[in-house]
Amino acid sequence: MRVTRASNAARIAAVLGLIGLVVLALGPYWAGRADMRLMSEIFLYLALASLWNLMAGYAGLVSVGQQAFVGFGGYMLFALTIFGGLSPVVAIGGAAVLGALIAVPVAVLIFRLRGAYFAIGTWVMAEVFRLTFAQVSSLGGGSGSSLPVNIVRSMANGRAAREALSYWLALGIAVVVIAAVYLFLRSRQGLALTAIRDNELAAGSLGIDIWRTKFVVYIVTAGLTSMVGALIFLQKLRISPDAAFSVNDWTAFVIFIVVIGGIGTLEGPIIGTLIFFALRETLADLGSVYLLILGAVAIVIMLKAPKGVWGLIRARYDLELFPLSYRVHTDKKEG
Amino acid sequence: MTAILQLDGLSKAFGAITVADDLTYDLAAGEALGIIGPNGAGKTTMFNLITGTLPSDGGRILFQGQDVTRHAAAKRCRAGMARSFQVPQPFSGLSVFENAMIAATQAAGLRGRVAEGKCLEVLEQTALLDKANKTAGSLTLLDRKRLELTRALCANPKLLMLDEIAGGLTEAECVSLIQTIKDIHATGVSIIWIEHVVHALLAVVDRLIVIDFGRKIAEGEPAAIMASPEVQEIYLGIEADA
Numbered sequence: 308m309r310v311t312r313a314s315n316a317a318r319i320a321a322v323l324g325l326i327g328l329v330v331l332a333l334g335p336y337w338a339g340r341a342d343m344r345l346m347s348e349i350f351l352y353l354a355l356a357s358l359w360n361l362m363a364g365y366a367g368l369v370s371v372g373q374q375a376f377v378g379f380g381g382y383m384l385f386a387l388t389i390f391g392g393l394s395p396v397v398a399i400g401g402a403a404v405l406g407a408l409i410a411v412p413v414a415v416l417i418f419r420l421r422g423a424y425f426a427i428g429t430w431v432m433a434e435v436f437r438l439t440f441a442q443v444s445s446l447g448g449g450s451g452s453s454l455p456v457n458i459v460r461s462m463a464n465g466r467a468a469r470e471a472l473s474y475w476l477a478l479g480i481a482v483v484v485i486a487a488v489y490l491f492l493r494s495r496q497g498l499a500l501t502a503i504r505d506n507e508l509a510a511g512s513l514g515i516d517i518w519r520t521k522f523v524v525y526i527v528t529a530g531l532t533s534m535v536g537a538l539i540f541l542q543k544l545r546i547s548p549d550a551a552f553s554v555n556d557w558t559a560f561v562i563f564i565v566v567i568g569g570i571g572t573l574e575g576p577i578i579g580t581l582i583f584f585a586l587r588e589t590l591a592d593l594g595s596v597y598l599l600i601l602g603a604v605a606i607v608i609m610l611k612a613p614k615g616v617w618g619l620i621r622a623r624y625d626l627e628l629f630p631l632s633y634r635v636h637t638d639k640k641e642g
Numbered sequence: 643m644t645a646i647l648q649l650d651g652l653s654k655a656f657g658a659i660t661v662a663d664d665l666t667y668d669l670a671a672g673e674a675l676g677i678i679g680p681n682g683a684g685k686t687t688m689f690n691l692i693t694g695t696l697p698s699d700g701g702r703i704l705f706q707g708q709d710v711t712r713h714a715a716a717k718r719c720r721a722g723m724a725r726s727f728q729v730p731q732p733f734s735g736l737s738v739f740e741n742a743m744i745a746a747t748q749a750a751g752l753r754g755r756v757a758e759g760k761c762l763e764v765l766e767q768t769a770l771l772d773k774a775n776k777t778a779g780s781l782t783l784l785d786r787k788r789l790e791l792t793r794a795l796c797a798n799p800k801l802l803m804l805d806e807i808a809g810g811l812t813e814a815e816c817v818s819l820i821q822t823i824k825d826i827h828a829t830g831v832s833i834i835w836i837e838h839v840v841h842a843l844l845a846v847v848d849r850l851i852v853i854d855f856g857r858k859i860a861e862g863e864p865a866a867i868m869a870s871p872e873v874q875e876i877y878l879g880i881e882a883d884a
């Protein structure tokens with residue numbers, strides 16, 4: 308009798324994934340400037356989607372206020388570089404730590420709410436963040452501010468080198484986030500989290516501290532989301548409260564990605580991100596019709612495939628690219 | 643023998659309805675106690691109070707000499723209490739094996755191969771091994787009840803609390819279930835077992851408590867309890883003075 312976790316499909320996926328990663332890492336040597344910008348954006352959305360999925364799909368914390376941490380991270384990048392004199396790369400790490408810290412009092416407050424009330428609570432929190440940062444006149448108040456040229460220049464010599472660094476940071480953060488989510492879910496804590504997702508009553512009776520597990524997920528997600536936010540605004544070079552705390556850009560699109568890809572799976576956000584950008588790049592010229600189509604796609608998927616595109620694939624082929632589940636093999640001969 | 647579990651005046655009411663009324667008894671370490679009583683008597687509620695799924699209104703619960711009345715369910719479980727639910731509560735999206743693994747890793751604190759080994763051993767004992775890879779949500783009611791027992795056993799409990807796990811079994815299955823529970827009891831695990839299948843209960847337990855309207859109405863040696871006219875009237879609906 309044996310217990311295994313990795314399937315053949317997962318091994319093949321791992322090899323292909325590594326090859327793909329090497330190709331992507333060499334991006335600055337083969338991709339044009341516009342392609343690199345687009346790919347960076349894809350990486351950052353992939354990171355945001357994976358984080359939202361961990362929180363909503365596994366911990367059951369449906370937040371519509373993650374823009375609070377994207378914007379907070381962006382503002383921390385500006386504050387730490389302009390006032391703190393840190394280099395942008397160090398400031399990204401600093402934004403992650405500060406994002407996790409600010410999430411502690413936020414979590415203590417909003418964890419008193421459940422379900423739809425929790426969702427609304429997170430949104431209110433994000434608005435509080437937006438209004439607060441609009442009051443900080445040294446960061447441009449309501450109209451925002453730009454990252455000073457000398458700070459941008461301090462990143463690397465020359466525009467090409469800066470763009471390559473920025474691309475690698477985006478790719479790196481996507482890899483770090485997906486690896487972190489994967490390793491977390493594979494761990495003992497991850498097993499506890501999936502148990503909570505399926506049945507809180509039974510989870511509590513089997514020794515799982517539900518509040519603490521969700522709290523840890525919320526804090527880690529907030530920290531990493533802030534890190535992504537810092538990087539997003541390092542690429543934009545300009546920040547304003549409305550752009551930083553946009554519910555559309557940082558939460559609505561992210562929810563769309565996770566839902567159409569397949570919530571509660573690691574593969575879902577990856578597929579969802581690819582679908583979202585494929586739609587956006589082909590339909591963006593249509594103006595607001597593009598948003599109507601996105602909405603229609605979301606409705607059809609929710610009705611016809613509530614577990615998303617990856618849910619369909621998994622149900623049909625029993626595939627799992629990230630080996631999280633256990634398989635018991637009973638040898639036919641008596642052992 | 644020292645008591646593993648002590649209930650002292652445990653009470654609970656939902657509005658005007660009293661579901662636990664001054665419950666007081668001790669369970670000795672290694673003892674097997676049976677609980678009987680009519681439907682709605684408050685047997686499962688008593689389990690919910692002991693395990694912490696439901697907060698009590700009054701009274702104290704001592705587990706291994708320690709007051710756990712205010713402890714959360716998870717903490718009591720890690721201290722060594724494990725239960726099965728009368729209405730099965732599987733982790734539906736996970737496989738049978740993963741359900742067991744959650745108990746082994748979270749409740750018993752086992753890790754890696756040790757946890758896997760424990761799960762395989764228990765699954766073999768509860769006859770679920772050939773369904774180990776099936777999704778828990780796809781199991782029949784009977785197998786879900788087996789899964790409840792499996793999880794409780796994987797938690798490596800000092801006190802095992804079983805809530806109606808024999809109902810619906812065939813005679814042969816019932817015999818093997820009794821043997822399984824006897825084996826567990828023989829390793830020194832204390833047991834409280836709520837069961838309507840009285841002959842299964844009597845094959846295992848050392849003592850019997852009868853509960854009705856949230857109150858303990860009789861307690862003692864199983865055969866004597868079953869024979870008492872008071873119990874026959876309340877539990878079996880036979881008139882005492884007939």
